[in-house]
Amino acid sequence: MFNEVYDVIVVGAGHAGSEAAAAAANMGSKTLLVTMSLQNIAQMSCNPAMGGIAKGQIVREIDALGGYSGIVSDKTAIQFRMLNKSKGPAMWSPRVQSDRMRFAEEWRLMLERTPNLDFYQEMVSGVIIEDGKIVGIRTSLGIEIKAKAVVLTNGTFLNGLIHIGEKQFGGGRAGESAAYGITEDLVRAGFESGRMKTGTPPRVDGRSLDYSKMIEQLGDENPDKFSYLDITQPLKEQRSCYMTYTSQLVHDILKEGFDRSPMFNGRIKSLGPRYCPSIEDKINRFADKDRHQLFVEPEGWNTIEVYVNGFSTSLPEDVQFKALRSVEGFEKVKFLRPGYAIEYDYFPPTQLKHSLETKLVDGLYFAGQINGTTGYEEAASQGLMAGINASLKVQGKAPFILKRNEAYIGVLIDDLITKGTEEPYRMFTSRAEYRTLLRQDNADFRLTPLSYEIGLATEDRLRRMEKKRDESDAFVNFFKETSVTMAEANPILEAKESSLITQSDKMFKVFSRPQIDLDDILKFEKVQEYVKTHNLNREVIEQAEIQVKYSGYIEKEKNNADKLNRLEDVKIPADYDYSKIKSLSYEAREKLKNIRPVTISQASRISGVSPSDVSVLLIHMGR
Template identity: 45%
Template sequence: MAFYEKTYDVIVVGAGHAGCEAALAPARMGCSVLLLAIDLDKLAAMPCSPSIGGMAKGQLVKEVDALGGEMAKITDQTAISYKVLNTKKGPAVHSSRTQNDKNRYHIAMKAVIERQPNLDLKQGLVERLVVEDGRVIGVEDQNGFGYQGKAVVLATGTFLSGRVHIGFRSIKAGRAGEFASYDLPAHLRELGFELGRMKTGTPPRLHRASIDFSQFEPQEPMPEPITPFSFFTKKITLPQVPSYMGHTNENSQKVVRDNLKYSALYGGVIKGVSARYCPSFEDKVVKFPERTRHHVILEPEGLDTDEIYASGLGNSLPPEVQLEFVRSVRGLELAEIMRPAYAIEYDYVNPVQLRPTLETKRVRGLFMAGQINGTSGYEEAGAQGMWAGINAACQVQGRPPFVLDRSQAYMGVMIDDLVTKGTREPYRMFTSRAEYRLMLREDNADLRLMEIGHGLGLISADTLKDLNDRKAQTDAEIRRIKKTVVKPTPAVNAYLEEKGTRPVSNGVHLDQLLKRAELDYGAVSTLAPPTEPVRARIARQVEIEVKYEGYIQRQQREINRFRNLERVRMPETFDYSRVAGLSNELREKLSAIRPASLGQASRIEGMTPSGISVLMVALKAAGAG
């Protein structure tokens, strides 16, 4: 095999959302990086919904941004609609979401990749890894040409043994119209990896001119001023456009129910496990037969195209049935399908075969990120890509591994879930998965992670200085508020009554007033304004920290208890088979997962408090921990 003249520090295979972040991070840390894509014209493609963020996903994007990643910046450059979800609930679950121009997103990310120093972008289909003495030293493409590297990140998306299904017709494809990779998953099995099979899908795209939008309810984007996704974005430049909401009906249900036998999903063609949280319409009909209507959301795919993404109409039915189904929806009676819906099956690697760094346990220097690890979503992929890319760079540079725990970041929750519990269905991030979500808010991702990003070389000194200045201003304003006493003057009580909250009869500290549900930081500005105006970001942070002070303190105590278990390290060579008092099942799980800490061991499925006590005794007896 002939090799390219250059030896890279990190080679990234796949240029989707995981691959782009996996390549940019080590390049910005000073590593030489090669990014290999099957098709350079599909780099950072949005094959499903042209959107970024959503519940818990928005938090992941903010965290990638705070560490020095690119996804949020590209999102702001290409967003054509902004929303913040869950605003009627507490700040712990507020999540940003954008609708994006999919073509602009691809072009903007490709430009960043092409211009990034230390990063080479090349087209190629990788078929094998080059492994010597249990360590990866390069990759081989479909032409038998090799590239040498000290670490490799596989970010292959849905391309491993990918097969697209429309009715009973199926083709080998990583996405509709794109090559799949069949030799690489076979090679991974040769190396001893356990692979499983998953299924996802995408709805039809409709022609704008064929839709009667008067039958749909406009969903207007967020009004000005828009809060950007990225902490670094100063201004939103693209025009903002609405999406449209409608509903299916009983006839829609009937069309699909009568044709289930022709569905790839229910006709016995598909064997992969479907995403529970993003069901196809066939799933909705079968699993929720009592519901006679479901949401349909029409989302523009960009400013310069007439393609409309029909969210909610995903299916794997034959084209003629798809047409009847789509036209059963009010307002879509004359709809023209530009691209049919389809289902796709693909291979993934059970993530319990990974370390918390996302390095594989079987092959040293080999990392995996994104849908190859059993996850779904651009945001989950981007966060894993950055995590794997940083750790690949740290390994090459001889630096300590990069691992965030569950109390530090949503991405820490996701990685811990994957490597500790594995997944047998497409994994999706939810706020409910994060037990410390009050501390892991969107608004404080920069406060949590920018200093870590600076230590990695991904965040500039000027940005860190601005962060520390904002922290100091926030702390100073909180101290001022706590020391300020508001007296029961007529003007004060008139303001409080106007805001719908009870008046005061005695002097009260301003922070106690701010804790009232009816009041926000505007009350501070009115009743006891600071000598210098407070920036909006700082005011928001002050308000949250004061209002939720008791809850934050309680959660911090929980985190301290959690970290006590995390500090007890489990030796990688620890022999669990010799630990008396554990069930055979737990011994097998512990031996397979090889938890890095007692905390991680406590989260293994089936572990009990008594089991943790047994492990602690065994560790002390062995002189470990």
């Protein structure tokens, strides 16, 4: 069936695999996407939502680069919220509640409309490596399919083991079998593997809930969207989510099952996500708290299925049911399925290059949970980058690598490669030292030109970005050049308890005050006239507002980034012998030999490499 040699084979069709396949195919590579189930492409295995704190920035970046996640999220959203709006724009994070069934359907349809992309449904049981180079994959039927590059995006399926109380059984997620053979092939090839754990809450029947006892959570009054393209539109109507709380009674019932919990009786030895703990872990770690929030999230427009966010658990199903029935609003709850935990194989990501190509095997790429991350958005961004770089590799071109000051995706990959992870890695705004530059509103400015250069972002996407940039820059110049009188400004300044001006001043200076917001700016007749004359949309207006109000912070952060980027220019030879530098600390020598940083800047971010070690390296590099 497979006589041809594919340019790129992608194994797994979750969020990472779907983005990888789309990127490679759209860059002109003949691509094959192999999955155990074509019905479950881009399945939302856990919560039915995309985006959130830092994650929303990643989805915007994926879209700016030409990926599909933002478009699919917009087309299948049932609610939109911009989180952290009360804080500065570096913290604003878009999030959508999604229709789970429509999300997977839309992803499949978009992939099926993608040129150069073939599909095959079967379990991949191994990889074929010859002379340190990947040459293809082997399926459970014994079929060998050849390729110039392979991207592994196996999610939680590698030797997956599901736990519910004292029961355990093999599986990649509920109702689907685990994948066997790939880990063993990679370990034989010299890779180091480990085990991680994640979990998911019970799904319940929404008809059995009493929403009158819960706190309603509405979507934004004027909802935005993820994609910068016009092919999607903001929501006209939205579905509400709800919030309720556990109680001391609920905690006491949960504790009754601790002796049968795989987390506490030693069955689960691997680490789960620190920032998304199970409910039993929460009440154990935070014993002083007498309640925890639960977010009640509909799984779609029309389905009765509801996701109980915050109640992830691997406790016995009878304990889950009894405890949840003691939550306010859940007194008559009916389960559709219990929550469970899952253990799976991963490969410490220090074994990768920044292109996500493995150091051991030429042409082999890892993306997603196989690298020790958690979250759809983190997985999708890695898949996108792996697909891009696999395609560039086949074309004989240099890899595409994003820096820490260019994208959250760059921060994510650099953290993984440089520091590694022993627990599921999740992105936060606090992980990005240049988050004022890496805002959700300017991802297209930052990344679309770069993506266009490598052949992924379309010319239409680039022209839209340029139009938006030119319009916002012109609007900012208008503020710099236009004066506002005392009569115009002081009534608004007084209402905002801001000091009055004593003479006419430039709008830029007046509008940069922290008390003045966009609604205030739009009250000025000169601004209204400019907006109307130039037909500016809200996206351009908000972009200009951010540039005016935060110009000082943005400029300072650019300067800091430029200083650090100078260390990126100091390259370290791939075969550099660190053992000869006796003035390096022992830990630094070991870490540097293991990770093999490409630049002094990367070396400086390795845990255990001190500033004095960096100074020693700089001296030996002739700096």
